[in-house]
Amino acid sequence: MFTPIERKRYARQIIMPEMGLIGQEKLRTGKVAVVGAGGLGCPVLQYLVAAGVGEIAIIDDDTVDLTNLHRQILYAADDVGKNKAITAVEKLSVLNPFVRLTAYPDRLNAENAADLLNGYDLIIDGSDNFETRYLVNDFCVELNKPFVFGSILRFEGQVSVFNYRGGPTYRCLFPDAEEGDNCAEAGVMGVLPGIIGTYMANEAIKILAGIGEPLSGKLLVINTLSNSHTIFHFSKSESAVPSKSPETRVSGPSGKDDAHEISFDEFEALQVAGPDQVLLVDVREYYEFEADNFGGENIPLSEIPENIAHFPAGKKIVFYCNSGKRSLQAAKLLIQSGYQGQSFWAQRW
Structure with a gap:
């Protein structure tokens, strides 16, 4: 039973018929592990604690670093140098004393992941590197737990839900560990993690309360510079099976991929062999293309799905971007659409 104070605290949620007391009780009994208390973790934690997630x-x-403060708004200047997990618990305990908070000032790895994640119903990945994302995915698959994913870079963010009720996993969408740019190298707009982190918290609340339609099998891509919202659909891949070995579970391809990385020399060879059969597509944003490009057409990644029907049948499509991350996604989207032709991806040569 909720105390009168709890009922009043959560009154604006409880009053909604989709949530009600039953949904709020599910939140109170819910147990969530949040990996990363940085840009994404801060808004996720603040909203889940405020919503009344039990543990x-x-x-x-x-x-905490001084460069974190423009986006990690849970922390203040006096917190620089302090551990994020411990500091977050101290601040969030003041926000809602009804929530049980535990700090693990440790780096998630293959040795401690099972112990740290096993006791929780839902995992939220707010990390900023592929190694941790694959690690979280593989243990969630092994432990049969859903996890909410988010990523941010510059003006663009992504959100999805993996391993939800037997649905697609992270490896189904990203079978290969292709490390690209990070925020330290490419930058990030301070408000972006707040936007994406809030979406992640919303997905977590829906899953825990059993309401709405989670982003399972869907990748939401938000570009705050152009105000575009795009949802990419993807399906479960039976070949996307995590490695059973701790040493290899976070590295290497997990299945066959028909999108091939291409070097500049290989691209030139394709053009010489059949210039009319090659289409070069820059999948960066328009402002990036205008600043510097290698020619070809400019179709931002978020606009690829709506343009797939316009790609000439039977041609060799070569996508490129700064790091190869967006171009690889574009190539996979083309393959998944059933395009009858070859798809290649590259980073800027």
């Missing part, structure tokens, strides 16, 4: 673990071995 939350915070896993992060990093310390």
Whole structure:
């Protein structure tokens, strides 16, 4: 039973018929582990604590840095140098004393992942590197737990839900560990993690309360510079099976991929062999293309789905971007659409 104070605290949620007391009780009994208390973790944690999720673990071995403060608004200047997980627990305990918070000032790895994640119903990945994402995915598959994913870079963010009720996993969408740019190298707009983190918290609340339609089998891509919202659909891949070995579970391809990376020399060879059969597509944003490009057409990644029907049948499509991350996604989208032709991807040569 909720106390009168709890009923009043959550009154604006309880009053909604989709949530009600039953949904709020599910939140109160829910147990969530949040990996990373940085840009994405901060808004996720603040909203889940405010919403009344019963038990939350915070896993992060990093310390607060001065460069974090423009986007990680849970922290203040006086927190620089302090561990994020411990500091987050101290601040969030003041926000809602009804939530049980546990800090794990450790880096998630193959040795401790099972122990840290096993006792929770839902995992939220707010990390900023592929190694941790694959690690979270593989243990969630092994432990049969859903997890909410988010990523941010510059002006663009992504949100999805993996391994939900037997649905697609992270490896189904990203079978290969292709490390690209990070926020330290490419930058990030301070408000972006707040936007994406809020979406992640919303997905977590829906899953825990059993309401709405989670982003399972869907990748939401939000570009805040152009105000575009695009949803890419993807399906479960039976070949996307995580490795059983801790040493290899986070590396290497997990299945066959028909999109091939191409070097500049290989691209030139294709053009020489059949210039009319090759289409070069820059999948960066328009402002990036205008600043510097290698020619070809400019179709931002978020606009690829609506343009797939316009790609000439039977041609060799070569996508490129800064790091290869967006071009690889574009190539996979083309393959999944059933395009009758070859698809290649590249980083800027």
